[in-house]
Amino acid sequence: xxxxxxxxxxxxxxxxxxxxxxxxxxxxxxxxxxxxxxxxxxxxxxxxxxxxxxxxxxxxxxxxxxxxxxxxxxxxxxxxxxxxxxxxxxxxxxxxxxxxxxxxxxxxxxxxxxxxxxxxxxxxxxxxxxxxxxxxxxxxxxxxxxxxxxxxxxxxxxxxxxxxxxxxxxxxxxxxxxxxxxxxxxxxxxxxxxxxxxxxxxxxxxxxxxxxxxxxxxxxxxxxxxxxxxxxxxxxxxxxxxxxxxxxxxxxxxxxxxxxxxxxxxxxxxxxxxxxxxxxxxxxxxxxxxxxxxxxxxxxxxxxxxxxx
Amino acid sequence: xxxxxxxxxxxxxxxxxxxxxxxxxxxxxxxxxxxxxxxxxxxxxxxxxxxxxxxxxxxxxxxxxxxxxxxxxxxxxxxxxxxxxxxxxxxxxxxxxxxxxxxxxxxxxxxxxxxxxxxxxxxxxxxxxxxxxxxxxxxxxxxxxxxxxxxxxxxxxxxxxxxxxxxxxxxxxxxxxxxxxxxxxxxxxxxxxxxxxxxxxxxxxxxxxxxxxxxxxxxxxxxxxxxxxxxxxxxxxxxxxxxxxxxxxxxxxxxxxxxxxxxxxxxxxxxxxxxxxxxxxxxxxxxxxxxxxxxxxxxxxxxxxxxxxxxxxxxxxxxx
Amino acid sequence: xxxxxxxxxxxxxxxxxxxxxxxxxxxxxxxxxxxxxxxxxxxxxxxxxxxxxxxxxxxxxxxxxxxxxxxxxxxxxxxxxxxxxxxxxxxxxxxxxxxxxxxxxxxxxxxxxxxxxxxxxxxxxxxxxxxxxxxxxxxxxxxxxxxxxxxxxxxxxxxxxxxxxxxxxxxxxxxxxxxxxxxxxxxxxxxxxxxxxxxxxxxxxxxxxxxxxxxxxxxxxxxxxxxxxxxxxxxxxxxxxxxxxxxxxxxxxxxxxxxxxxxxxxxxxxxxxxxxxxxxxxxxxxxxxxxxxxx
Numbered sequence: 001x002x003x004x005x006x007x008x009x010x011x012x013x014x015x016x017x018x019x020x021x022x023x024x025x026x027x028x029x030x031x032x033x034x035x036x037x038x039x040x041x042x043x044x045x046x047x048x049x050x051x052x053x054x055x056x057x058x059x060x061x062x063x064x065x066x067x068x069x070x071x072x073x074x075x076x077x078x079x080x081x082x083x084x085x086x087x088x089x090x091x092x093x094x095x096x097x098x099x100x101x102x103x104x105x106x107x108x109x110x111x112x113x114x115x116x117x118x119x120x121x122x123x124x125x126x127x128x129x130x131x132x133x134x135x136x137x138x139x140x141x142x143x144x145x146x147x148x149x150x151x152x153x154x155x156x157x158x159x160x161x162x163x164x165x166x167x168x169x170x171x172x173x174x175x176x177x178x179x180x181x182x183x184x185x186x187x188x189x190x191x192x193x194x195x196x197x198x199x200x201x202x203x204x205x206x207x208x209x210x211x212x213x214x215x216x217x218x219x220x221x222x223x224x225x226x227x228x229x230x231x232x233x234x235x236x237x238x239x240x241x242x243x244x245x246x247x248x249x250x251x252x253x254x255x256x257x258x259x260x261x262x263x264x265x266x267x268x269x270x271x272x273x274x275x276x277x278x279x280x281x282x283x284x285x286x287x288x289x290x291x292x293x294x295x296x297x298x299x300x301x302x303x304x305x306x307x308x309x
Numbered sequence: 310x311x312x313x314x315x316x317x318x319x320x321x322x323x324x325x326x327x328x329x330x331x332x333x334x335x336x337x338x339x340x341x342x343x344x345x346x347x348x349x350x351x352x353x354x355x356x357x358x359x360x361x362x363x364x365x366x367x368x369x370x371x372x373x374x375x376x377x378x379x380x381x382x383x384x385x386x387x388x389x390x391x392x393x394x395x396x397x398x399x400x401x402x403x404x405x406x407x408x409x410x411x412x413x414x415x416x417x418x419x420x421x422x423x424x425x426x427x428x429x430x431x432x433x434x435x436x437x438x439x440x441x442x443x444x445x446x447x448x449x450x451x452x453x454x455x456x457x458x459x460x461x462x463x464x465x466x467x468x469x470x471x472x473x474x475x476x477x478x479x480x481x482x483x484x485x486x487x488x489x490x491x492x493x494x495x496x497x498x499x500x501x502x503x504x505x506x507x508x509x510x511x512x513x514x515x516x517x518x519x520x521x522x523x524x525x526x527x528x529x530x531x532x533x534x535x536x537x538x539x540x541x542x543x544x545x546x547x548x549x550x551x552x553x554x555x556x557x558x559x560x561x562x563x564x565x566x567x568x569x570x571x572x573x574x575x576x577x578x579x580x581x582x583x584x585x586x587x588x589x590x591x592x593x594x595x596x597x598x599x600x601x602x603x604x605x606x607x608x609x610x611x612x613x614x615x616x617x618x619x620x621x622x623x624x625x626x627x628x629x
Numbered sequence: 630x631x632x633x634x635x636x637x638x639x640x641x642x643x644x645x646x647x648x649x650x651x652x653x654x655x656x657x658x659x660x661x662x663x664x665x666x667x668x669x670x671x672x673x674x675x676x677x678x679x680x681x682x683x684x685x686x687x688x689x690x691x692x693x694x695x696x697x698x699x700x701x702x703x704x705x706x707x708x709x710x711x712x713x714x715x716x717x718x719x720x721x722x723x724x725x726x727x728x729x730x731x732x733x734x735x736x737x738x739x740x741x742x743x744x745x746x747x748x749x750x751x752x753x754x755x756x757x758x759x760x761x762x763x764x765x766x767x768x769x770x771x772x773x774x775x776x777x778x779x780x781x782x783x784x785x786x787x788x789x790x791x792x793x794x795x796x797x798x799x800x801x802x803x804x805x806x807x808x809x810x811x812x813x814x815x816x817x818x819x820x821x822x823x824x825x826x827x828x829x830x831x832x833x834x835x836x837x838x839x840x841x842x843x844x845x846x847x848x849x850x851x852x853x854x855x856x857x858x859x860x861x862x863x864x865x866x867x868x869x870x871x872x873x874x875x876x877x878x879x880x881x882x883x884x885x886x887x888x889x890x891x892x893x894x895x896x897x898x899x900x901x902x903x904x905x906x907x908x909x910x911x912x913x914x915x916x917x918x919x920x921x922x923x924x
Contacts, residue, residue: 052858059590059881062844070847080858084760084867085843087590089599097594099759114596170481175566176397177591177598185397193398196569198483198577201587201881213481348804352719355711356729359778362771363732366739366747373750430646438643447651453906454654456825458832460872461895465657467879468664468888494657497650525636530643548738555740557835558876582742586838594754606746610739617738621731 050078051267057084057091057104060179060221061256064126064288065104068280072271079267088179095120095259101268103259106179110302117302121262124255125275126290129222130184131240131252132233133207137214139165142234148188151217154195159215171197172206172218183254184219186304188235219252223289242291248298248306255300256290367610374607377404377600388604394568394584396598404601406581408570410608413554413580415571416488416564420553423493424500425546431497432504437530448505454498463559466491471563478575483565486574491563492556496549503548507541508534544623551616555609557582581609658899665896668889674897677847678874683886687894689845692861693762693868694901697841698831700766700864705773706823712774713781713819718807737775741836744772749839760842760867768840769830776829780822784815817916824909828902834872842867843877871898 055065062085069081086094088105092115095103106128109117132148134140138159143151150156151169160166173194174181178201185191200206203220210216211229222240225232232240235250244250258275260268274280281292300306377383383404391405431451435443470490475482511534519529535542565577566587585602592599672686679685716733720726748768758764792814796806844867846859855862869877875894878887 059843063883082846082858082866083844085590086760087592089592089594089596090590093594099757112593112596115593173567175587175591176394177588182397193395196567198481199566199568199579199587200483202879203883204885204887205880209481209483212475216481345802345804348808349719352711352715355708356715356720358708359712359732359736359774360729362774363735365751366743366771369750370743370747427646427649430643431650434643434647438640447647449910450651453903454658456828456832456902456906457658458834458872458898458902460832460834460875461661461899462657464875464879464891464895465661468892469657469660494653497654501650525632527636527639528632531639551738555742557740557742558838562876562879582740582835585742585746586835589839603746606743610743613739613743614735617731617735620738621734 049076049267052080053101053268054082055102056086056100058088058106059085060106061104067284068275072274095261098261105257107182108302120259123258123272124293125258126256126285127253127293128290129245129253130219132217132219133210133230134233135210135214135216136231138167144236149192152189152194153192167215170216172209173197173199175199175201187252246295246297370607370610373603377604381597381600392570409579409581409584412578416580417550417554419489420493421550424497428497428500429504431501432508435505436508451498451502459559462491462495463562466563480575483577484575485571485578488560488564491559492553496553500545500549503545504542507538511537540623540626547620557586561586581605661895665892668893673893689848690869690871690874693845694870697762697765701769701830704770705777709774709777710781712778717782717785733775733778744768745836745839761865762868763864765837765841768836772836773826773830776826781819784818788814817913821909821913828905832872832902834876837870837873843869845869
């Protein structure tokens with residue numbers, strides 16, 4: 001009998017397995033909020049937090065979130081934090097849909113037209129400054145914003161036109177919708193659309209291409225300028241440093257955001273509070289190459305208007 | 310068919326002797342009608358699952374892919390023929406997918422041009438020149454190579470082919486040529502192994518007849534074996550091309566992903582698959598960019614169907 | 630030009646082709662293995678990957694690859710084998726059969742990224758399983774099913790006709806003949822095919838990109854409770870596999886030792902695929918010998 005119905009049993013088992021798992025999956029999906037509320041119950045008695053947080057989105061912010069999550073979990077062993085990637089767009093979509101407890105994004109939710117930004121609560125957890133990276137053979141260390149725009153829009157084709165050596169300009173771009181690209185286009189190029197060039201997602205690859213290719217120019221976060229293989233470009237004579245970003249002199253920078261849908265549950269709130277604490281801001285934030293948001297002397301709104309704090 | 314019918318009739322034959330045996334439980338398990346129908350049920354379920362999978366894939370991708378035209382009101386014609394892809398431009402974003410369609414087709418054709426002669430040559434070598442060695446050593450080696458994951462080919466391209474092109478042909482190395490080379494090398498074993506199978510299926514009598522009238526080995530291969538294997542050789546190449554067309558990650562690692570139309574094979578380019586993998590995570594669901602990416606997926610699906618139809622046509626002609 | 634000279638030239642060109650093919654492929658694979666093997670160490674295989682620091686390993690990715698493979702095989706093999714049996718034994722020539730056959734063909738030749746997008750639409754978003762082992766395995770099921778179907782059908786068709794007739798002549802039902810006579814006889818070739826397809830599934834990446842995700846939780850290998858988020862057995866956690874890892878560190882990784890990690894992972898992947906192949910061949914040979922020895 002057993003042998004006879006072996007195949008049938010196997011198939012049945014597999015199917016029921018899948019169905020059962022499906023049920024589990026939906027359970028755990030909707031259960032996230034449930035466990036959060038259980039977290040709320042215990043967090044009112046402060047010390048013992050428990051529950052599960054799902055964070056996802058920006059791949060740029062992912063390492064910082066993963067590091068902070070790890071430290072947080074070692075402090076609160078009953079808390080589970082799942083940090084996923086997926087990109088800023090995914091982060092914003094999923095947090096709006098309620099699938100992520102925290103959505104990470106490199107850009108303001110307001111910049112994505114189909115996201116209801118008013119339903120999301122914005123926590124700016126870090127700041128990243130970025131500037132153009134140029135191959136040393138181009139012979140430029142400083143460009144006016146105007147010249148920089150000419151270079152990126154393809155109006156200037158040779159570095160000698162902007163005071164460099166006789167080397168052809170080669171552009172290295174980032175993919176559409178990437179936070180780095182959006183920030184650079186908005187604040188360095190004032191909204192101009194860059195001309196065509198190689199498009200790479202990885203900062204390391206961009207850096208490698210620029211360093212190996214005469215006359216190449218791209219852009220990346222400050223923390224990647226660790227050696228002399230590429231030139232860290234000053235814009236309008238202002239050096240690209242953390243201090244100049246903090247004081248508002250250097251224009252090309254962006255916030256790293258964590259969004260929650262409406263007010264966060266106490267558990268999520270306590271994690272975000274932890275992100276904003278000095279321990280993370282001066283520890284993991286700096287280690288992963290970001291600037292603490294607490295250092296900033298200026299702030300910026302979703303329209304890009306910069307004001308003194 | 311005849312067997313089928315007698316078999317189907319068997320369990321309903323009520324024979325007194327048979328029922329006796331059944332009572333004793335001797336023959337029960339052999340003629341259990343219940344088991345038969347249950348077995349059939351399982352098998353029919355499996356078959357219908359495959360139909361469901363195909364229908365679901367086609368249906369869902371079509372619905373999702375048409376969103377950009379129906380809901381976001383993009384013009385189909387300008388989507389397919391437009392050459393400007395600036396989804397992020399604040400005023401007047403434009404969605405012209407032609408460079409990607411062109412890039413995909415260019416990579417496919419170029420890789421076929423690179424792979425086909427070498428693969429067919431190798432297949433002839435395996436089957437006509439060194440039969441034993443070919444069968445015992447080359448065939449297994451090639452079959453193993455078919456199984457090497459595509460990302461590994463991409464990685465090889467990134468660390469060997471891209472620097473090579475950069476050094477000898479200038480540019481950044483990330484180029485249409487690099488993409489085609491990587492994919493060409495990737496499909497080499499596939500094409501070679503299918504081509505070898507089709508050459509092997511040419512009957513030996515043809516070869517013997519050719520040698521008998523004094524033809525040299527090459528004349529036999531060129532005039533007799535290749536024409537006889539003809540359309541299956543083309544099927545092998547088309548199969549390789551359809552694999553090249555659908556390859557995503559290996560190409561994306563080396564092709565440069567520039568969104569303009571390439572002017573030479575040393576220019577960076579982008580394909581349908583690379584733009585999908587690059588931009589999917591950065592777009593929000595329901596945004597125009599996201600819908601446009603699904604439309605690219607739909608185009609990918611449609612062209613794959615065209616490949617399938619071509620392959621079917623070729624293999625039908627071979628049978629006829 | 631005399632035909633003899635042409636003959637010689639043409640044959641040399643053919644030999645050259647073979648040399649080019651074998652040479653390039655051997656050189657490239659050798660390159661990967663040589664580059665990669667130096668970075669493989671026990672530590673590399675057993676430490677978790679690091680988000681931004683150097684010195685990360687591939688422990689979790691390797692496990693995820695295996696786990697996704699196992700789940701995929703549990704899902705595909707029964708359905709695929711039954712589908713293959715249907716086509717070989719039950720299908721009558723007609724519109725329906727040729728439609729099913731076309732479906733198998735379509736499934737087999739769909740680009741894997743299309744399957745991945747479908748998986749994202751259905752399993753990830755519609756069923757709400759998020760980026761997870763299960764979504765990934767289901768997408769791979771779609772992609773692997775036709776392979777198993779074909780392997781099974783070929784295995785059945787290559788059986789001598791008298792085996793089936795013998796079974797039917799004994800008065801066995803068709804299903805029983807299949808189960809007790811045909812399936813065991815076709816088993817070696819089906820098994821070989823399954824192991825070979827396992828190698829393909831193991832290295833697949835594009836279909837997993839949008840279904841199993843680009844991240845993995847730091848797995849705790851002492852926690853085997855399937856509902857714990859960091860348990861290796863949890864099916865609803867995101868699971869970056871080895872081949873996806875190679876791609877993701879190369880295109881968006883920010884760790885400083887990208888080359889070491891990528892080459893090491895690639896070498897591990899290639900070695901695994903080679904092992905699958907050799908294993909499949911060995912199993913096929915062994916069973917063959919056993920069967921022919923018994924006769």
